[in-house]
Amino acid sequence: MKRFALVNGKIYVERGRFAQALYAEDGVIRLVGHDDEIRSAAGRGAEIFDCEGRTVIPGLNDSHMHLLGVGMEMSQLRLNGARSVGEIVARGRRFLAEHPELCRHGVAGIGWNQDLFDEGEQRLPDRHDLDQISTDVPVIVERVCRHIAAVNTRAIEMLGLGKNSPQYENGEFELEADGFPSGVFKEQAVARASRLIPPKSAAEYEDMFVKAAAYAVAHGLTSVQSNDAGFVPVPVDALMEIVARAHAGGRTALRYRHQTTFRSVGDFEDFLRGGAREKYHDPAAHVEIGPLKLFKDGSLGGRSAQMCRDYRDDPGNRGVETLSNEEMDRFCRAARDAGVQVITHAIGDRAVADTVACYERVMDGGKNPLRHIVNHCQITDRPLLERIAADGLCVAYQPIFLDYDMHIVESRCGAELAGTSYAFGTAAALGIPVGYGTDAPVEDCSPFPCIGAAVTRMDHLGQPEGGWFPQEKVDVETAIDAYTAGSAFLEFHERDKGRLKPGFVADLAVLDRDIFTCPPARIREILPVATVIGGEIVYRR
Template sequence: MQDRLGKHLKTVPPGALVIGRGWIETHWPEGRFPTRSDLDAVSRDHRIVLVRADGHAAVASSNILAQSGITADSTPPFGGDILKDEAGVPTGMLIDTAMNLVLTGGDQDQSVDRVEVYEKADKVYRSYGWTGLHNMSVLPADVPLLERLSDEGQIALRVYNSIDQEGAEVLMASGPSVSENGRIQTRAVKLYMDGALGSRGAALLEPYADAQTSGLLMMKKAETSAFLEKALRTGIQINTHAIGDKANHMLLDWYKDAFEAVDAADRGVENPRWRIEHAQILDPGDMDRFAEMGVIASMQPSHAIGDLHFAPLRLGQERLVGAYAWKTLLDKGTMIVAGSDAPVERGDPMIEFYAAVGRMDLNGFSAQGWHPEQAVDRMTALKMFTLWPAVASFQEDKIGSITVGKRADFSAFSKDIMRVPVADIPQTHAVLTIIDGEVVYRAGM
């Protein structure tokens, strides 16, 4: 990390604010989070903030901590934490909402060409074999841009948007938005209940096994209940990030209260198809509740094969029973929508499919107590990436399966992933991607 940072800083004038993302300490020999001292050792002439790969933590240099007024006496904001050393001095690590103390919306690089970004992303994911994606935490201002780019043929993918909460009131008032060609749909809001497991922000019922914390909650019921009820009445889907068992337990309670407060006849959509994004760590007592309430579990198989390198340390062996418990949830009647959580993960559908059916990392490793029985069969995995996401986005009558009368969206791959050895799946690549009957990617084009 320091080497890469140092090379980049040679191209940046002194005093500039440098923001990066993507580090993860899992396989570092130091086995720890980076600190402000690690950044200061590279440069004291630049203000540096480097965000962890999960997007839920960042390390900041000493000068930007001082500029932001972060000291030993600083109190973390609700939903965040300022990590301190044994002497009570901030280490530079800021968790979840504490990142806002050094990063604001104005820090985004205004020179970024958002049209170019979306066009490149569209090209990348078409080449992976995706025909559509569920786009989370979308800036409300980007929705009309995406619609225009799609209608003008500059991007081809189908995109189902869940916007940031800041745009929720407008969406509730106006109703779902759909591009002229029908490929860009916006009818959902993304919320955050807790942080991430790797940065110890996921809210747990009991303390972490490797730290004196139980994680962080990022929402308060008093501020959320009326919002959830209004979403039901207006027919807006709610998709809420929840990773820890405490966060999932509380969120299911809040969903239940909202469902009971708003009769089906008073809802904009009788079956709201609300989702919990990630649903990674569950208390066994909550496993039945998803199906009973009609809540969809939106899960990312690659998290399980990456997190297996640190989750046992964070949770201990006992709580792994409820970790990434795909098969148990499915057996209880829960619908699971599978995705990638890119850019936290690579976004390759073959890695995701492999993780779902193999439940081991790309080197074939699986940690002790990682519950291989939670892997799913290939046909179930296929539905998790095709038909069930269509249901979860209210589009099962148009997409999700190769069926007469539906849109002609499908992909061809270099190997038959339904038959080849599991170990061969990650080496498989897309050779053809078709959307609406049009070839939008062909290998070698």
């Protein structure tokens, strides 16, 4: 029997209640209380961790991310923070020169954001720009949102595209004046281009996965709900085997719940019949098979989020529907019949409304026993939020998106709609079940900048003073609960995960400062000094 005790801490149990110490046996909390009683219960031979007065919170649980995507990005051309198209080109040329072994079949990059360019033109890169990196191998660099990519001429040629080529289904590529592709790809066209670069070996992907898991644990995450299967360029079964092998081999203890994407309803039904859900669902090894993951629209930054009205700064454009209502209905009916939860990427108000309507059509008796989730749920008005609450639907929010989005929402959607969007406070007041996350690698998976954004509604520079639409702020307890107990509810674990109480798993983070008393603007700087999963110290700084 493995015994573990945590003493001399400020342990967050629930709103208004703290404890000094806790005791766990075989990974499950048995007692929470004062130092003396915990030391007595632990007895000799137990591992004792002295918090030295530090604050302890439940292990953080990212409700939606792409963990292998984080690991893959660590080995790609990284373009976050690029200040111009010219800098993208310069970084690409340098990466190609310094890492020829990674670029034998092409250059893959991610992270640029044209709205943050402050040198030269504020525009999307195109094939002519990327031809300066290479004309011999394909170059594909994805925008930070992953819904837009720029590719070079070689990539266009390899895709067999030319003047007046037909557009892809659920995706598009922009054209130059003569009808030749410009190199700007959107939505499913991005996936087509990305597949030009051959996948890595299973062993290489496993190493990337483990590296990303270590990074997550070092930032206080003990659970992730991750859409890698069907999202990264690895067959679904092969991806699940990689995750299972990493856990079975003891290479990570991070709890992992699959969110799985399929190209067609037929593929989803084949997966259900194939037995993978039973084969790879292994809670004892910290791996579970979770919901079907769907994509309804694009991104706000790329103006491909599906809107009810035209974008104010792009008249005539209402975004991109990446999955028709009819196809979504077929997916959701198949999921309902198999007892499978659904989580749907929906950012624009039209995409959110259509997603809610689809869920309503498949829910039995107007109830939501499968806990279907609206992921992102960014652009909303009050009636739409009230409808979500009345339906008992869940929401996976990424408050860290505000860091950038607050600077573009009003120009895209207008002040009135902006004021009811990213509605963390309203969602909490309406009682909508909410889990927080980061959508990493779209944003860094560290949870504390995300919590800070929810609490302050200010960006990393502390702007605007007082917060952006401050009526939607939440307090620290609400933000932590959304990242722990709320995320656990989304995965049906509210009775054994997300609280530091008897009967719950001993997953926790010991923080380097008190998140409840430090200046709110400093929350984003917090880091754990230790992370514990199942009563085992898996990270210590």
